[in-house]
Amino acid sequence: MTANGLLPVLSAKVRGAVHPAAGACVCGTGDSVLADRPDGTVVRHAGTVAKAHAADTELTALAARMAVAAHPAFGGILLPPLRPGAVELHGRPVTFWPYGTPVDRDDPDAAPWEEAAGLLARLHRTPDAVLPSGLPPMRGPAKAARAIARLRAAGPHPAAAPVLRAWAVLPAWARDEAPMPDVRVRALCHGDLHLGQLVRAAGGDWLLIDIDDLGLGDPAWDLARPAAWFACGLLPPDEWDRFLTAYRKAGGPAVPADSDPWPALDVPARALTAQTAALAIAKSVAAERPLDEVETSVIDACDRMAAHPPGLAGGYAT
């Protein structure tokens, strides 16, 4: 929600970015609000998109992440910004980006699984020399912890118990309560991969967007959402297989090339399942509606996760 009137100001800002010389819009196209949340308000005008980031965004971290997106080494992987820096608006940093066509939400058959996997593999293989100094950790565990905090703040709910039990059996690093152990692979990660994070830019190729959670961490986190969807029965096995196979073919380092990927995926996939379930409950409480069958399947998975703690079955200890 934008209770502070950010939206009209952000719209004026994006129009001004498209028409810097004119005092008003001269192209006649309207503005469209692509997202309006406290952690990201996105307005489009013609081919330009303005994003107001969360008010508590760390500016030095955002600058390092913007530097990554703007770096020529990430051409064809990350959507580059129109301007290198951010401007401030109503206490929120605002960045400018070219518009890209998103994945069609109504056409599961057209989902670009192979392309998503290929982009992630290339991102994860980034040599250290390319990375700017001061690049923060990727924010996957922090986002999961925030979702659990939101669940706790939502008040009592009968489905909350299995989610909190599943959360409690996770290792501390996955709950954002300790640094990631050194035994895990460390790479440049997107940090919040889902199908809304891919757009087709003017050239026609798919690119990753949204650098707010980008940083160093366990690259398995970026594979863990599709892995969790598969494990919860939301993603058909053949589509999961396409994604995983494409990632391996592209040399992605998050999972072993030819053995069971689950020792690497287990903990991040559990964390993202708990995160998804926590947000589903919090949203259902806010909207005063019951959980639907899809949300219930994620909560059921949390129940099973609590009964099979990591590190016991299959030796998924890290």
Next chain:
Amino acid sequence: MQCPKCHAPMHTYNRNGVQIEQCSGCRGIFLDYGELESLTRLEGQYAQPAPPPPGAPQAYPSAPAPAWGAPQGGHGGHGGHGGQYGHHRQKSFGRMLFSS
């Protein structure tokens, strides 16, 4: 033989090849060495899921899943087209697979 507890006579029964002595008085059971392990093994075989009926879709051999994953039957067959899963897939795709 006599029951070591109540001294009533014990009768021998055969349960799936395992000899069990049961007391006719207190109903207590005596197991020989190794018989408890044999019973546990048999119990494990009972707990295993029944083989799929002929003609049922095969699980994907190349897709290992975690212990906490949805039961394989929950996928409702492969391909994701039609039936219960097709509906489920359409519903979960647009919402769950796009939000953080």
